[in-house]
Amino acid sequence: MPWLELSLTIRSSDQDHVELALEEAGALAVTLLDAEVDTPNERAILEPGVGETPMWGEIELSALFDVDADRIGLVHLLTDLMPDIAPEQIRFRDVEDQDWVRAWMDQFQPMQFGRRLWIYPSNIEPPTDDPDAVIVRLDPGLAFGTGTHPTTALCLQWLDEADLAGKTVIDYGCGSGVLAIAALKLGAARVIGIDNDPQALLASRDNAERNDVADRLDLHLPDDFTSAPADLLIANILAGPLADLAPRFAECLHAKAPIALSGILVGQEHELLQRYADAFDDLVVTTQDDWVRISGRRR
Missing domain, CATH: 3.30.70.120 (Alpha-Beta Plaits)
Incomplete structure (x- = not known):
């Protein structure tokens, strides 16, 4: 009807x-x-x-x-x-x-991020003629994002360029799990996903299962997260929480470990650069549209 x-x-x-x-x-x-x-x-x-x-x-x-x-x-x-x-x-x-x-x-088409990484909706089959392609299956319209927003795109591009082989990655503010799943598909050994919304953790788990990587994804509420230092951290949240979390992020990472921060509007990066300069080196700002990614390394 x-x-x-x-x-x-x-x-x-x-x-x-x-x-x-x-x-x-x-x-x-x-x-x-x-x-x-x-x-x-x-x-x-x-x-x-x-x-x-x-x-x-x-x-x-x-x-x-x-x-x-x-x-x-x-x-x-x-x-x-x-x-x-x-x-x-x-x-x-x-x-x-x-x-x-x-x-x-059906409006949505596959999207490429960086050299290898693709997000495909479940109704479109990826080609089989590119052995280097890394495919994440994720349907658009999920309440926690699919990669189309510039903040998520900036993070996916960064992950595509990162050396993830065998690494432990923290995805802080994991939402739909798109960044965690991409990291695992790109070679990370383990990802720790953290979000304060239990529905986000359920969405991340469900999407990880759809991508056959759930066995390597650990999910936690922020207060439940206690972990030895990780090899890499990515956080696609907002400028306010990023500023507050700078000390905790420093504690979460090995020396020289890469970090990427997004969810930042142009103009908000200056305060964050000062905030993160205490514990991080080589801070670099990358912009897309009106959004910013800050990347660097733990001192």
């Missing part, structure tokens, strides 16, 4: 209560996209930082309902929640009987 899709643009601050209200009104699925990005491959949901929420100013929200859902009632619900939303800003369309999530996912 056909379905009814409702869509509108909301402020990120309204996300939680609007999403909850739509689910209570019978929404079968809710999709969140960055309203300020135009190309589908760049509109996957940003991996939240440790203790943080996505930093988008506006979110394009779409919700799927039974075709006979009360449209007028949904409009009243949303305008009561957000008085500054005009009824004409709430859009409806009929969706033909199909796998709605799969149809949305």
Whole structure:
């Protein structure tokens, strides 16, 4: 049977209560996209930082309902929640009987990061004629990111260039597990994934199992993590937590161990460079769009 899709643009601050209200009104699925990005491959949901929420100013929200859902009632619900939303800003369309999530996912194509690393959605089979290709299977639209956001892309590119063979890697703020899985596929012996959201740990475990690397991935909440120094650390979170975590990251790493930090907006790197200079050398700033990666080595 056909379905009814409702869509509108909301402020990120309204996300939680609007999403909850739509689910209570019978929404079968809710999709969140960055309203300020135009190309589908760049509109996957940003991996939240440790203790943080996505930093988008506006979110394009779409919700799927039974075709006979009360449209007028949904409009009243949303305008009561957000008085500054005009009824004409709430859009409806009929969706033909199909796998709605799969149809949305079909927009996404494989993405390459660096020389070897690729992310493929599960509905596309990778070619078999490139023996050097490293394939991570991950579907777009997961709540913790897929690699399309510049912060994650910067980290994936860095991992592709790193010497990971036989190394123990810490992925702090692991989200969907995309960085941890990529590190394992690129040769790391073991990855320790850390996130303060239990749902992120479940997502990381599930995605690691899909990529046949779950046996080499250890997952922890921050307070449960106690580990001997690792060989490499990557953290795709936000500038505030990165500044606070600098001493802990220093304790987590062997001397000369590489580190990469992302989730940093252009302009925020100066304070972080000063913060990390106490324990790290060779600090380098790399930018993509409005985002920054800082890399260096433990002194």
